[in-house]
Amino acid sequence: MNIDLTDTTSGQINSALVKARRASGSPAVGMVLTLVIVTDEGNHYDALKAAGEASKEHPSRILVVVRRPGRSPRDRAKARLDAEVRAGDGSAAGETVLLRLHGELAAHAYSVVLPLLLPDAPVVVWWPEDAPEHPSEDLLGTLAQRRITDAAATEDPEGSLRVRAETYAPGDTDLAWTRITPWRSVLAAALDQKHTEISGATVEGEEYNPSSALLALWLAERLDVPVTRVITDGPGITAVRLDAADGEICLDRADGSLAELAVPGQPDRHVALQRRTTAELVAEELRRLDPDEAYERAVRFHGGAADTLAGDVRPGDGAKPDGGAGAGGAASEAAADGDAAGDARPDDAVSDAGGASGAAATSGGKGAGAKKTAAKAGGRKAAAGTDGAAGS
Structure with missing residues (x-):
């Protein structure tokens, strides 16, 4: 059932939600969280479609905030709220409210959204693109237990990682990090099966791919070894190579x-590493509402090494989240994600993605096949294949 409301209020929208719920024969709420999507007219369709797919795993009330401040002084001086209420239409498991904030009201999304949140339920805010510099300080961000951004949707993806490092707060995450979960899991399993000393690593992937940068930084932070970035034609991340004492461990896609x-010493085997859709990425992030400590360590390691990225970055160059220096101390930290124990030594690594370990940092250089710095400034467009619609 769809209900269109023009020049309405939050109270009238709540009444429409109750009406739509009764008309669809589902008077019980049965939703586990509120997902707030902050986007624009050009991107709200794709974001809403992805959220609807994710809600089939996590029944939610989806609030889509579209700001339309207007271009002329007259339009900007007006304040009007239009809404479209959807329930029981099969596109989402739960309820969807599309909110269009016109004129002056566009600057007051917090006041519109607050009365529409599910009572006593977690709140997640997702910016498909154009995320605020400080998500945790944004008024809508203050409502949420989890705040989702996407560095791959920005003009300077790896530069966005530096901003995420500087402004990180518990509850922040980025879809560039979500995209590397399968890579971290497979590498973790490989090192769990073969205990060996790792002396270095290489991450191969597209230029300006933030997932490649985060994977390299995760490896550096966890294994306390130098890591080199190598530019390829993609798509996304194409290979990870770990320099082991008895040969090379290679995951090539x-x-x-x-x-x-x-x-080394084992037969080669194939692993499914399909690039995932945005809906799958969002669904994964909705499975956990606690702070992602592994992401914090990786992205803050990036920020600590940002001033030395002209050449190979050694693990000791990165700053730890607690202000300590270097990833050397990371090797003796408790296991990632707080659910694994161990020393994270190169020969006995544990990780934040299913008990895995990792290795590395980044390196400088230019051109295809050359070493790539872990971050580049300059506001460049993300390379093809790194957009929010596909995983790395």
């Missing part, structure tokens, strides 16, 4: 779908 894992 040349086609963006099926990867081959080669471990």
Whole structure:
């Protein structure tokens, strides 16, 4: 059932939600969280479609905030709220409210959204693009237990990671980090099966791909070894190579779908590493509402090493989240995600993605096949294949 409301109020929208719920034969709420999407007219369709798919796993009240401040002084002086209420239409498991804030009201989204939140339920805010510099200090961000951004949707993806490092607050996460979960899991499993000393690592992937940068930084922070970035044609991340004492451990995905894992002394095997849709990424983030400590360590390691990215970054160059220096101390930290124990030594690594370890940092250089710095300033467009619609 769809209900269109023009020049309305939050109270009238709540009444329409109750009416739509009764008309659809579902008087009980049965929703587990409120997902607030902050976007614009040009992107709200794709974001709402992804959220609707994710809600089938996490029944939610989805509030889509579209700001339309207007261009002329007359339009900006007006204040009007239009809404579209959807319930029981099959596109989402739960309720959807599309909010258009016109004129002066566009600057007061907090006051519109607050009365529409599900009572006693967690709140997640997602900016598909154009996220605020300080998500935790944004008025809508203050409502949320989790705040989701996407560095790959910005003009300077790796520069956005520096901003995320500087402004990180518990509850922040980024879809560039979510995209590397399968990579971290497979690498973790490989190192769990083969205990060996790791002396270095290489991450191969597209230029300006923030997921490649985060994977390299995660490896550096966890394994306390130097990591090199190598530019390829993609799509996304194409390979990770770990320099082990008895040979090279290689996870190679040349086609963006099926990867081959080669471990010395073991037969090569194929691993499914399909690039995932935005809906799958959002669904993964909605599974956890506690702070992601592994992401914090990785992204803050990036920020600590940002001033030395002209060449190879050694683990000791990065600042730790607690203000300590270097990733050298990371090797003796408790296991990532707080659910694994161990020393995270190169020969006995544990990780934040299913008990894994990681290795590395970044390196400088230019051109295809050359080393790539872990972050580049300059406001460049993200390379093809790194947009929010596909995983790395």
